Amino acid sequence: MTLLAVERIKLFTTRSPLWCALVALAVTVGFAALIAGVDSTTPVTVASTQFGYGFGLVVIMVMAALAITTEYRFGTIRATFQAIPNRTATLLAKTAVVALFAGLIGEIVAFGSVAISKLIKSGADLSINTAFEWRTTAGVGLVYATAAVIALAVGMLVRHSAGAVSIVLVYSQVVESLVVLIPKVGDDIQKWMPFYVANRFLTGEPDATARALQDGPPPSNATLSPWWAAAYFVGFALVLLVIAIVTANKRDA
Amino acid sequence: MIEAVGLTKRYGKTVAVDDLSFTVQAGRVTGFLGPNGAGKSTTMRMILGLDAPNAGNVRIDGKRYRELHQPLRTVGALLDAKWVHPNRSARAHLRWLAKSNKLSVKRVDEVLDLVGLTGVAGRRAGGFSLGMSQRLGIAAALLGDPQVLLFDEPVNGLDPEGILWIRRFMHRLADEGRTVFVSSHLLSEMALTAQELVVIGRGRLISQSSTEEFVAQATENTVVVRSPQIALLRSALGQEGATIRDEGESLVVTGMDSAAIGELAAAKGVVLHELSPQRGSLEEAFIQLTGDSVEYHAAVGGDPAAAAATDLQPAGK
Numbered sequence: 001m002t003l004l005a006v007e008r009i010k011l012f013t014t015r016s017p018l019w020c021a022l023v024a025l026a027v028t029v030g031f032a033a034l035i036a037g038v039d040s041t042t043p044v045t046v047a048s049t050q051f052g053y054g055f056g057l058v059v060i061m062v063m064a065a066l067a068i069t070t071e072y073r074f075g076t077i078r079a080t081f082q083a084i085p086n087r088t089a090t091l092l093a094k095t096a097v098v099a100l101f102a103g104l105i106g107e108i109v110a111f112g113s114v115a116i117s118k119l120i121k122s123g124a125d126l127s128i129n130t131a132f133e134w135r136t137t138a139g140v141g142l143v144y145a146t147a148a149v150i151a152l153a154v155g156m157l158v159r160h161s162a163g164a165v166s167i168v169l170v171y172s173q174v175v176e177s178l179v180v181l182i183p184k185v186g187d188d189i190q191k192w193m194p195f196y197v198a199n200r201f202l203t204g205e206p207d208a209t210a211r212a213l214q215d216g217p218p219p220s221n222a223t224l225s226p227w228w229a230a231a232y233f234v235g236f237a238l239v240l241l242v243i244a245i246v247t248a249n250k251r252d253a
Numbered sequence: 254m255i256e257a258v259g260l261t262k263r264y265g266k267t268v269a270v271d272d273l274s275f276t277v278q279a280g281r282v283t284g285f286l287g288p289n290g291a292g293k294s295t296t297m298r299m300i301l302g303l304d305a306p307n308a309g310n311v312r313i314d315g316k317r318y319r320e321l322h323q324p325l326r327t328v329g330a331l332l333d334a335k336w337v338h339p340n341r342s343a344r345a346h347l348r349w350l351a352k353s354n355k356l357s358v359k360r361v362d363e364v365l366d367l368v369g370l371t372g373v374a375g376r377r378a379g380g381f382s383l384g385m386s387q388r389l390g391i392a393a394a395l396l397g398d399p400q401v402l403l404f405d406e407p408v409n410g411l412d413p414e415g416i417l418w419i420r421r422f423m424h425r426l427a428d429e430g431r432t433v434f435v436s437s438h439l440l441s442e443m444a445l446t447a448q449e450l451v452v453i454g455r456g457r458l459i460s461q462s463s464t465e466e467f468v469a470q471a472t473e474n475t476v477v478v479r480s481p482q483i484a485l486l487r488s489a490l491g492q493e494g495a496t497i498r499d500e501g502e503s504l505v506v507t508g509m510d511s512a513a514i515g516e517l518a519a520a521k522g523v524v525l526h527e528l529s530p531q532r533g534s535l536e537e538a539f540i541q542l543t544g545d546s547v548e549y550h551a552a553v554g555g556d557p558a559a560a561a562a563t564d565l566q567p568a569g570k
Contacts, residue, residue: 006353013345014338075336078303079393082330083353085302085319252304 003084003093010076011067011097020063021105025112028056032113036120044124046133047206049117053140056109060102060144061168064151067098069161081253091245095152099145106144110137132207135226142230143198147172149237150194156244191223194236200229254279255300255401255434259309262295262456269295271456272309277434277449279400282427284447284464285436286539292456293436294332297405300434301330313401323354329394330403334386339379343370343389346378347396354397364392384415391422402426404435408442420446440539452539476511478518479503479527486523493517503527 011017031052036044071077084090114137118126128134155164176193180186190196204226224232255277262270270292277283287293298304300311302318310317313328321327337346347361365371368388373381378389387407394402404423408416423446427433437443443450443464450467452459460467479502480486487504490497495514496507506514511530518525 002352002355006349009345009349009352010338010341013342013349014340016340070338074338075333076338078332079336079350080353081303082301083325083350085321085324250305252298 003090004097006080006084006090007094007097010094011101014070016066017063017101020059020066021101024056024059024063024105025109027059028052028109029112029116031055033116033120036117036124044117044121044126046114046126046128047136047203049113049126050110050136050140050202052113053106053109053143053202056105056140057144057147058169058173060105061147061151061172062165064098064102064148065155065164065168066161068094068152068155069159069164072159073161078253087249087253088245091156091248095149095241098152099148102148103141103145106141107138109144110140113137130207132205136202136206139202139230143202143233146198146234146237147195149241153237153240153244156248194233197224197229198233200224201226201233204229254432255311255313256315257296257300257309257311260296260299260306260311261308262292262299262304263307269456270299270306273453273456273458274309275451275458275461277432277451279432280427280430281448282423282433282435282446283449283451284443285434285451285453286440286443286447287436287438287453287459289438291438291453293438293453294405295456296453297330297332297403297436300403301328301332323397325350325354325356325397325399327397327399328401328403329397329399330405331387331390331394331407332403332405334383334390337378337386337389340377342375343378343381343392344374346389347393350393350396356396360396360398364395367395368392383410384412384418387411387415387419391419399431401432402434404433406436406438408437408439416442475531476506476509476514477503477527477529477531478506478514478525480518480523480525482523485521486518489517489521489523490514505531 029052032049035048035051042048068077071080080090081087114126114128117124128137151164151168154168158164158167172195176190176195179190179193182189257276258274260270260273261268273292273296285293285296295304296311299306300313300318313321318324318328337343344361344365347364348358350356351358351361362371362374365374368391370385370388370392373385378386381389391404391407394404407419407423411419420442423433423435427448435443435446437446447464449462450464451461452467477500478486483502483504487497490504490506490509493509493513495509498505498507509517511528515525515528518528
């Protein structure tokens, strides 16, 4: 508990995490408002309010990567290891606090998007009833939290802000989309790429209330069922985290 | 007490610290002296468990740093005053440190008061001058009221007022019975601060002794004597086996201390106008001992002593 409190103090005594949270909120909820306000031909559904979650995801990963790399940049990681020589415990505590914060932002963003759409299109059926609707909204928190863990792990390994942020962004936004361009195997590889799989968790197996396929971005065609997709994404993040923590223990701070 | 045994640290092919063994006695100020690049900071990081030695170990009161429970209560350290997030306030920085070792928030205010930063506690640490950062670093080191304190080059870059403050502070800590281990490349500073000296060069131990012994050992002690009956004195001293050199009106005597010379003069009925022991300076002692182990010799004249001397400009650099 002490270590969690330490990391909580650290996270909230600089301004950037709160700014990141606000930006994530603004871009994601803003995008939902845009869809609800501009698009009058297709009905707004619970699923369609969540199309913007990817924008918030980017901001969250930047926030998480910075949470650890600034510690390396300013040397506070050494002060931390000096105060708490158990590096595994202190890095796990940081991961827990940042992931929890990211998850919380995810929930606010997801339900905020539904709420603003409801506000704009009061006639639309935006009550969250089915298992799919719950997954596609509440699931955003899980995806944000897990993505934060991935960004933290990369940050621990790379230890430089610019490097870690570029790796995380280029990988999640570019590499995973471009991998389909590889002839023959591209499609099959993409089906197993973590962020692609995470999207499967949120958008996979939609029920009849979701908007028609042609009205939204292409859904993930990963083969895993949604909950296995979630397990796969979380598993990927945990493997990275273990590698990062083992490395941090071996390296000189 | 800090005890290092066979401490070795390699970075690739470079050996930063080479089979270094020394002890830092409890309740004294021990200076850790060496030219730039001698391995002082690396050694300090190994003491704190931040860097892992390739061989050997270092213990604090018999325990490795990583085995210490709530280490800030045992060892306080200031290795780099810049190890603070620039956008975090001084108070917030101390607050998370305090929390990590279950120290009270009251203690945070105490140490802020102790170093005189209470007035700027809410300001972001990034805007602090070096002197203020240094004070914040010392506040952090004192947070757990530790018996052992480590400071790495605490006066580096400070103005004279800051240097004086740090020096007084360190004496105060030692007077309170704490163990203080402070590194510096400034001999003049060490002469004023340290009672014991651990001297290293190129990662190797050169000597460990009291500051006085260090100077006595490494410099030739001479006594300058002036007398109206100089010829009489010279022959008397010659009979006692002292080495004598003329220097203008006076004699420079080696191999006898001032007390012996004074007694001899009295016995022979020689009047003395001057009897002054000449102490070698720390700088001379240091250069004599570390001359060969300065890592980067200055090309000028190829004189190692000159190279060392450029590092050894007294306080205020």
